[in-house]
Amino acid sequence: MASISSLGIGSGLDLSGLLDDLESAEQEKLTPIVSQQQSYKTKLSAFGTLESSLTALRDAATKLSDPETFTAVTSSMTGDAVTASTTGDAVAGRYQVEVSQLAQAESMASKAFDSKSDDLGISGTLTLSVGDGASVDIDYAEGDSLEDIRDAINAADAGATAAIVNDGNGYRLTLTSDATGTDSTMSLSGDTAAFGDTATPGFSTTVDAQDAKLTVNGISITSQSNTVEEALQGVTFNLTSTTESAETLTVSKDTESMTEAVEAFVKAYNSFQSTADNLTSYDSESDTAGTLLGNSTMRSIESRLRSVLSYSDSEGAFSMLSDLGIERQLDGTLEIDDDKLSDAITNDSDAVSQFFSGADGESGLVASIDDTMGSILDDGGLLQTATDGIDTTLSSLDDRYTRMQESIDATVARYRTQFASLDSLVSQMNSTSDYLTQQFDALSA
Template sequence: MATISSLGIGSGLDLSGLLDDLEDAEKQKLTPIVAQQQSYKTKLSAFGSLESSLTALRDAATKLSDPETFSAVTSSMTGDAVTATTTGDAVAGRYQVSVSSLAQAQSVASQGYADKDASLGMSGTLSFSVGEETFEVDVADGDSLADLRDSVNAQDGGVTATIVNDGTASRLVLSSAATGTDATMSVSSADNDLNNAFGFSTTVSDVDGTSTITGGTMTQTVSAQNAALNVNGIDITSQSNTVEDALEGVTFNLTSTTTGAETLSVSKDTESMTKAVKAFVTAYNSFQSTSDALTSYDSESDTAGALLGNSTMRTIESRLRSVLGYSDGDGTFSMLSDLGIERQLDGTLEVDNDKLSEAISSDSDAVSQFFAGVDGKGGLSASIDDTMGTILDDGGLLQIATDGIDSTLDRLGDRYTRMQESIDSTVERYRTQFASLDSLVSQMNSTSSYLTQQFDALSAQTNQ
């Protein structure tokens, strides 16, 4: 008997279509599993959104826990000769600053050499001294002016060397890497030729900072000099043009001398303080908006938020409402409402700008105490961080909830796989049965056709 290569060919029945319908019907068993998977994935995504909003709120609260947030100052400087940067240690006030001289690094130049790459014709050791630092440079037979430059720079010893061509000859120029008289250089050598060519010593006056060069043929082109400035009538000297210790919490950067006094104005940076507080309020309201969306219910469309009725969500909302009721009985400001921050009926926070501004302007230290506590202990920010720890940290509410969802999704994935295998087995059994049916009907059709032919032939003979 011929083999049936496709269902229905032998019988003439639409067995392939029937098998497809049966397979589609079997696959309906996967629908509830897929629906459950999608539901849990939606919850997992919802917890991800919730975590993002809570993390932002925690970060905003952490900013308020830093006492420097409420000790920030802002400064402005008249003129262009001096710029100033401030820290929270700066004291508000006006300061008159004048600069009579800038700090500069010492620089000396050698006699001219016709060819910087030609041999110097001398050898030995040059000993360098820069302030308290010393180092040596060996000059070998055949070394050139360029070789000496490279040897000095390779030491990285507080002296930089370069070659300057003045149009007729090349000169070795040595410069102190640092400014000020403490970085005055001296060079000497036991070899007379080297000492005569490159050795020198510098004597610095204790009065006016001027210096003179003795020995060798090196010529001082720039003398070492300290910066000299005056702040509110007090004379100050500095080895550097960056002056850090003249005024507490202020760093002056000197760029040029002044013809008169420039004024530095230092004041509390109430704008940045207010901005930090409002950033916290914004972060909380963002969390509240996320929470509302995840727990909402629309009766008209009969659609619910992904976390409506979820116990973890209810616990988080309860804990945050509780922590916002923090009270500091020892501080000037005991509650958020004292700072002009009120909770609204919809759960959001609203800021009374005038009241907050008055609190920060009049007593920023007390505002800092409310948020940051005293000596890093207490404060609303610490309470929020502790609460967030129970929610966001390892082993917290969110991890427990999401780990549970992940486990459920794993089980659903296994269930889906088993169900798919069962469906495949059932469909394959149907296919085998249909193939047998197709073959049987084909045989019956063939037998029927044969018998019909025989009866027709017999009938014909009988009629004859």
Template sequence: MASISSLGIGSGLDLNGLLDQLDEAERGKLKPIERQIETQQVKISAYGKLEGALSAFQTAAKALNDASLYQSLSTSVSGDAVQAAAGSDATIGQYDVTVNHLATAGTLASGRLEGIESLDQPLTDSEQTLTLSFANAEGGAGVDVPITIAAGSSLEDIRDAINAHEDAGVTASIVNDGAGYRLALMSSETGQEASITGLTFGDADGNAYTDPNSFFTADVTFSTAEGAGEIAQTGQDASLEVNGIPIVSASNKVEGAIQGVTLNLAEEGSSIVKVEQNTRAVREAITGFVEAFNSLKDTIGELTAFNSESGAAGDLLGDSAVRSIESRLRSVLGGGVAAEEGGFAMLSEIGISLKLDGKLEIDEERLDEVIVNDQDALSAFFAGDSTTGGLAGQLSETVTQLSGSNGALGGAKSGAENRIESLKERYIRMEQSIEGTIARYRTQFGQLDGLIAQMNQTSDYLFQQFDMMNAQLGKK
């Protein structure tokens, strides 16, 4: 039988079109599997959204499960003289703070350098030593810091050598006073003891020159004439009073003057510093907890909604995992905790109630009263005496269990993922079967095309023979 390279050539029939229709009909068997895979993917996405809302709620619950939250203190300051921050060891109270003067850093400007045409001009012919001297609050000899200056150094190089020295204790800069350049130094720290008080020029061994000009090249003059010599401003310690008690500090950041409180001195004047319980942090944590739960309820409502008019349904409508999650959380929220005498056992006792729609509602007045007067009882209620002893700990643990591989959400999510894998395998097998079927159809159509072509050829031959016979008979 002759080989047919394209279906339909031999027979004149549209066998390719027919084969395409058969292929399309066979592939229609894949559509239900595709829809099932899409359904599971939509579910997984919905589970992810639910998981995010659960995680946010768990984070809010964990914030309430921290006992230190209910022991935190805050500061309030009236007046602009100081700013204050309370630590964990601060004591509740009120303090009158008067700042007499702030701590300042010592400054020093060298004598004027004349004859410098540019800042990168070399000023030293050989290695030299520059010695910085610092004050001593106790009236002693103070501290000297030697700094090596390389040969050929410019004024910029001298400045940079000072700034690069890790123990210099100053920041160096260059000032032009209109008549010449000066090397300006400012102590890195405030206070009298850290104050820069002297600048000495010496040789490579640190021996001071009697004439500072020996430090420099011949074309540069170090002027010590009246009005051009060293200009120094000694640093001073801060002076303040706390409840009338005089205090001296080398820094404007004062620690220890009030136990557990850090004072940052801002300006001269008076301020009143109050250290009190941080009720704001507790209220924000409780409000955040309620808002996170209600947001979780909104997410669940969106995922399980049904519109009777349009027929639109949420992605998890009727899902058993969602019902299980809601049931478990309601049980923990409604169950409360075991409480000692005078403590809180139920959310309703602190001003939080569970409404008919499943959301939480705050009685602002009652909650404020509890936060102000019963923070120890609040701590016992939410945080308890162990990780899962309080309500917040129980809720956090419940969310962990629900989200785990064996939990309602974790199990539902992994189940959907497994179904997708199974459906994909089924899809591949089905697709391979369809391809085999179409291949058989193609072979059979090819055979049919060849057979019809052969029959057409035979028919044409017979007609030709009949025509010839008729022609011969007609001549006779």
């Protein structure tokens, strides 16, 4: 008998539609697995959000243990002749600065030549040294131009730079020390005569090397450079011109940046608290719960952070966060008493620093927070344990899904085979019925 290529054609029954309905019913077996997968993926995402907020809190706390956070200073300078930059070592105060001379590099120049690129027709060796540096020989030969000699000097890396200047009468080869100050005076010897005229053979000095000279609160200071470091502890002066009158440098504690560091920590903690509240919330009206409501890992994290905020330093001037004006509120967030914090930072920033980082710079509240965060965020911590467990469960659910899908596919295939047999059988019976009907009709006729 010929096979039936489409269900229902032979029998006239809607076997294809019935098979689709049965397949849809079988697919419903996957729904609980998919729901579980989605639930665990949502938890995994929630732990990722939680990890981000905890990492931000850890970073903000670490900033409070930075030695420069509570030793930061700010500075201002009157006038335009001098600028100043400071480090945490700078001592607060007012300083009078006067500049009588800027440091400059020595320069030399040859006589004027008619061309910079034509053969000069001279040969010899120039011996150049700068300051206490070793002497360097620069050879030049007939056929070399002024440009060739310039390039040879620059390639020698002797501590001076050669250039060509057109003074209107011709091209002059110039040499300039790479560094300023009298310690970088140039010495040029050898076959130099050809670079001068009869009256003044060799190179002539066009700019004398000189040191910078300034006074700070009346104390004379000499510097090889216009960048003057450590003339004043923690201060670097950059000299741009001489002064007509004294300019004033004012150095003071940078209480603003100190306050901002504390505020950033409080903000980061409150952000974590907000994240935790959202993940563990419950809305009775809509009967919806946060993703991590009742989760043991979430409860443990919240408990550990509440505990670490109760840190107490019995040796310092400030023993608790509340002494700095940072109070825990009923909703779990932190709130700052601006006046109290400002008073603490302004009058005893060292003690504030000790509370956060300890007398040794490696203990204090920040160290306690870091230890707690390590138990949560580091390898083997609470979050990794929780997420590894979720990953294992998701892998198991994937296997279950695959096995169930294979079972459904096998069941639907069995139905299809059975329906095909049914379709053929009904088709055969219909053919037999039609044949018998025809025979009976023939007999009646």
